[in-house]
Amino acid sequence: MATYIVVIMITLVLMSIYILGVLSDNLYENEQINLFAKANMMSDTITSYVSVDNISAIEEYTNQLLMGTNIRGIVVNLTYNVLFDSNRELTGKVLMREIIQSAAIGEQAHSVIEDDLGINMMTVAVPVRQKDNNDIIGVVYLVEAMTNIDQTIGYVKINMYMVSALICILVGFLSFGMSYIVTSPVDEFTSVAKEISKGNFDKRVKVKGHNEFANLATTINYMCSELGNLENNRRKFVSDASHELKTPLTTIKLICDSVISTDNPDPKMTHEFLRDLSEEVDRLTRIIERLLTLTKLDSGKSVPKFESVDIITLLNSIVKKLSTNAKAKDIVLYTDFKLENPAPISLDYDKIWEAIYNITDNAIKYNDEGGYVKIGLSKEGKNLLIQIEDNGHGIPKEEHEHIFDRFFRLDDSRARETGGTGLGLAIAKEAVILHGGHIDVSSEVGMGSTFSIYLPYNTEFDNS
Ligand SMILES: Nc1ncnc2c1ncn2[C@@H]1O[C@H](COP(=O)(O)OP(=O)(O)OP(=O)(O)O)[C@@H](O)[C@H]1O
Numbered sequence: 001m002a003t004y005i006v007v008i009m010i011t012l013v014l015m016s017i018y019i020l021g022v023l024s025d026n027l028y029e030n031e032q033i034n035l036f037a038k039a040n041m042m043s044d045t046i047t048s049y050v051s052v053d054n055i056s057a058i059e060e061y062t063n064q065l066l067m068g069t070n071i072r073g074i075v076v077n078l079t080y081n082v083l084f085d086s087n088r089e090l091t092g093k094v095l096m097r098e099i100i101q102s103a104a105i106g107e108q109a110h111s112v113i114e115d116d117l118g119i120n121m122m123t124v125a126v127p128v129r130q131k132d133n134n135d136i137i138g139v140v141y142l143v144e145a146m147t148n149i150d151q152t153i154g155y156v157k158i159n160m161y162m163v164s165a166l167i168c169i170l171v172g173f174l175s176f177g178m179s180y181i182v183t184s185p186v187d188e189f190t191s192v193a194k195e196i197s198k199g200n201f202d203k204r205v206k207v208k209g210h211n212e213f214a215n216l217a218t219t220i221n222y223m224c225s226e227l228g229n230l231e232n233n234r235r236k237f238v239s240d241a242s243h244e245l246k247t248p249l250t251t252i253k254l255i256c257d258s259v260i261s262t263d264n265p266d267p268k269m270t271h272e273f274l275r276d277l278s279e280e281v282d283r284l285t286r287i288i289e290r291l292l293t294l295t296k297l298d299s300g301k302s303v304p305k306f307e308s309v310d311i312i313t314l315l316n317s318i319v320k321k322l323s324t325n326a327k328a329k330d331i332v333l334y335t336d337f338k339l340e341n342p343a344p345i346s347l348d349y350d351k352i353w354e355a356i357y358n359i360t361d362n363a364i365k366y367n368d369e370g371g372y373v374k375i376g377l378s379k380e381g382k383n384l385l386i387q388i389e390d391n392g393h394g395i396p397k398e399e400h401e402h403i404f405d406r407f408f409r410l411d412d413s414r415a416r417e418t419g420g421t422g423l424g425l426a427i428a429k430e431a432v433i434l435h436g437g438h439i440d441v442s443s444e445v446g447m448g449s450t451f452s453i454y455l456p457y458n459t460e461f462d463n464s
């Protein structure tokens with residue numbers, strides 16, 4: 001705030017100096033022109049009508065000319081003897097001045113001098129020429145005290161200083177008020193930002209009015225709640241991940257302890273234990289692999305490797321891979337492609353393969369014996385639509401929004417029995433989003449589910 005006032009003060013002082021300078025130059029210049037006019041009139045009159053020697057005529061004329069002014073008129077000859085002085089003081093004396101000397105050689109000269117009392121005196125000198133041969137015969141020298149002009153300038157100066165001081169006081173008050181209006185919300189923002197940096201996302205800024213600060217406050221509050229959600233999700237993820245990893249580890253520990261504590265174990269039983277052990281290790285490996293995939297997708301390090309993909313080949317390869325699982329449960333796995341020879345699409349083959357594979361695998365896993373799973377392919381607007389439909393267990397409506405959450409399983413124990421990690425759909429969703437697409441689910445308990453994958457039908461091959 002102080003800086004503003006200093007800047008304004010400097011500006012006002014500079015402005016005052018400039019205005020006063022221009023004003024004083026103008027007034028002095030006007031007076032100078034006026035003095036020269038009078039001096040020239042005197043010089044002309046002396047030349048034309050009276051002679052230098054006719055002092056009384058000069059006196060009469062000069063008194064007339066200078067009447068009502070405070071101009072002092074002096075006439076000197078070329079030996080600098082004062083022939084006439086309207087103040088009479090110098091008559092008969094010698095008067096040498098630089099400007100008189102200049103006028104004696106034909107120049108019109110002027111100067112401003114300070115007298116003994118410190119008053120500014122404007123002086124002008126013009127030559128007096130003989131009428132017939134134009135020879136210089138003397139000099140007219142006029143002196144005028146600048147008291148009136150200096151008084152006017154002084155008066156303006158005082159007024160300007162007063163106005164400047166008033167402006168400074170006003171600006172001071174205004175900036176104080178403004179800084180209060182501006183700083184108090186900024187202080188609040190700063191304190192909330194500090195709290196956020198400490199991980200306290202419950203803090204909120206008070207939203208007052210409808211100005212830019214209110215908009216900023218709303219944005220900060222929104223950011224806080226989003227950060228809070230993120231932090232909660234992170235905590236939940238860490239706790240879920242720890243729990244998921246702990247379960248197989250506990251089983252492994254149990255198996256190992258049982259083997260250790262049994263004396264002379266039966267080789268058949270040992271083999272059984274080892275098989276269980278191997279299954280748990282597989283499960284652990286699967287969880288860790290899926291976690292790594294998700295972490296990569298989250299960190300943005302997983303850049304899709306786009307290539308030209310024949311979607312029908314991709315879907316058929318998934319059907320082929322899962323046909324054994326389907327057969328084992330007596331499930332009919334079939335395709336229903338509404339597109340014939342579709343143009344190749346630009347995709348990351350592995351990521352989309354993995355996503356569709358998991359959804360189809362779910363459709364088989366969470367289905368009853370004798371059910372069906374249909375993989376459909378069609379076009380919807382600018383998207384390629386892949387639908388995986390089953391008539392399996394279905395998903396309750398209230399769980400639809402959680403189905404893509406990490407570690408989410410409808411029936412924990414049953415899903416775990418099937419070896420599910422609860423990460424497959426989360427990975428599938430991330431992969432589809434990475435391609436600019438989205439996934440929907442429609443399902444009813446006991447009726448089955450349909451997962452719809454929308455992928456932008458980009459037929460231009462681009463790996464940038
Ligand atoms: N087609 C479906 N029908 C019924 N429930 C399903 C279906 N697909 C998924 N679910 C439910 O959603 C949960 C999450 O599925 P997700 O694929 O993410 O994990 P998972 O299948 O348990 O594990 P993973 O995919 O790692 O083997 C499943 O455990 C299951 O309860």
Ligand SMILES: [Mg+2]
Pocket residue numbers: 358359361362420424425
């Ligand atoms: Mg799955």
